[in-house]
Amino acid sequence: MPRNREEVRKRLQWAALELFRERGYEETTAAEIAAKAGVTERTFFRHFPDKREVLFDGGAAFIEAVTEAVRDAPKTLGPWDALFFAFDSVKQMFIENRPFTEPRQRVIASSQALQERATDKTRALTAALASALCERGLTVPQANLASQMGMATLSHGVSAWFNDGSIDLGEHIVRAFQEARDLSSSNLAIAKGTRRTQRIQEKAKLT
Amino acid sequence: MPRNREEVRKRLQWAALELFRERGYEETTAAEIAAKAGVTERTFFRHFPDKREVLFDGGAAFIEAVTEAVRDAPKTLGPWDALFFAFDSVKQMFIENRPFTEPRQRVIASSQALQERATDKTRALTAALASALCERGLTVPQANLASQMGMATLSHGVSAWFNDGSIDLGEHIVRAFQEARDLSSSNLAIAKGTRRTQRIQEKAKLT
DNA sequence: ACTAGAATTGTCAGTGACTGACACAATACC
DNA sequence: GGTATTGTGTCAGTCACTGACAATTCTAGT
Numbered sequence: 225m226p227r228n229r230e231e232v233r234k235r236l237q238w239a240a241l242e243l244f245r246e247r248g249y250e251e252t253t254a255a256e257i258a259a260k261a262g263v264t265e266r267t268f269f270r271h272f273p274d275k276r277e278v279l280f281d282g283g284a285a286f287i288e289a290v291t292e293a294v295r296d297a298p299k300t301l302g303p304w305d306a307l308f309f310a311f312d313s314v315k316q317m318f319i320e321n322r323p324f325t326e327p328r329q330r331v332i333a334s335s336q337a338l339q340e341r342a343t344d345k346t347r348a349l350t351a352a353l354a355s356a357l358c359e360r361g362l363t364v365p366q367a368n369l370a371s372q373m374g375m376a377t378l379s380h381g382v383s384a385w386f387n388d389g390s391i392d393l394g395e396h397i398v399r400a401f402q403e404a405r406d407l408s409s410s411n412l413a414i415a416k417g418t419r420r421t422q423r424i425q426e427k428a429k430l431t
Numbered sequence: 432m433p434r435n436r437e438e439v440r441k442r443l444q445w446a447a448l449e450l451f452r453e454r455g456y457e458e459t460t461a462a463e464i465a466a467k468a469g470v471t472e473r474t475f476f477r478h479f480p481d482k483r484e485v486l487f488d489g490g491a492a493f494i495e496a497v498t499e500a501v502r503d504a505p506k507t508l509g510p511w512d513a514l515f516f517a518f519d520s521v522k523q524m525f526i527e528n529r530p531f532t533e534p535r536q537r538v539i540a541s542s543q544a545l546q547e548r549a550t551d552k553t554r555a556l557t558a559a560l561a562s563a564l565c566e567r568g569l570t571v572p573q574a575n576l577a578s579q580m581g582m583a584t585l586s587h588g589v590s591a592w593f594n595d596g597s598i599d600l601g602e603h604i605v606r607a608f609q610e611a612r613d614l615s616s617s618n619l620a621i622a623k624g625t626r627r628t629q630r631i632q633e634k635a636k637l638t
Numbered sequence: 639a640c641t642a643g644a645a646t647t648g649t650c651a652g653t654g655a656c657t658g659a660c661a662c663a664a665t666a667c668c
Numbered sequence: 669g670g671t672a673t674t675g676t677g678t679c680a681g682t683c684a685c686t687g688a689c690a691a692t693t694c695t696a697g698t
Contacts, residue, residue, distance in 0.1 A: 373615060647693085
């Protein structure tokens, strides 16, 4: 009885979120999710490669949007500005998906296994960003560093937005990038060179 | 036949690394690892909570060393300098563990499941760093941002050291922090304020 | 050396995630 | 209406992981 593929997929996701919230992730079996969605356990694993993945769908679409935004950024912009441009371009996706994302976040926070998968999804996005930055002339290490710093900054901004919805998401992102700049530009020891750094460390050891 | 606990632990780790390199992670069962170490599958899971964890031992010791170094950093240092101080203080651990770490890295890179766990270990370290930074007067979001940027920078430096052992690890870390500063301080759009940023984006849409 | 008690392991049975193979049903296309 | 394609059900099986209990070895006190 093959219904519409997408419909079954969505029913499974909905059922999973529902059961995870009621009983918790570990206490819910894949068979129970499938039963609630009106299909078999085997069908569940035909739609999702593993039990965790049922909560992480649509991530690929977001990755595609952000990396495309990085490619579309004005070529005059440096990597840091290009990332800001890209994040600002796709901020609407965060706003639209917030009703789905917010309850899911609570479930993820309650399970170690789900946190691991969530972290891995962030890593995949970071890697895709780095790849896009490479096309802008950066070396691989530079692109990795920039994308990781950018993702850390974006997470910072989105997290602040979750806790304070009274301010626009775009404004939160602007502030996050400002904070990142202030933080790393205050690097006194390194700015003056290695010699001074060593002296500071020797001083510290005497204390 | 209970031998010394630490000895069995190390035999299991060695056997696992060996088998993972020969057959790959997925193709090796926990029972096989245990048999090679002269114990039972049940004993394997008494020493390690799951199959992946056998490759990630000693991480706790490193976390403790780095966070303690953050706490010991001169109080006059800002968060960014404190992180540099801490990383520089424990760089010896990287040098000593390189013979174990390097082959392990190849195994990890060949398995999705192991990569996930590795990423999670990085996340745990980052969280511990953020916690240590909080004790230096930073807010939670600031500490999170700083620790994530710091970890990204450290990874950058260590990775460069792996690829170029002719230069000292300490020098690689110094360079990584310099690159991080240069990267985020060149944030032209944000530095001039939101208005200019919006204009840049509107211009881009016309293109 | 001897022995009680703690620590470690072996054995066994069981759950649940996940997979391959095959048959069956529903849909799309002609 | 027949046929290939696609989605699903069923079944058997592997493997990660766990609880319970017995057996074994180590450790300390005598």
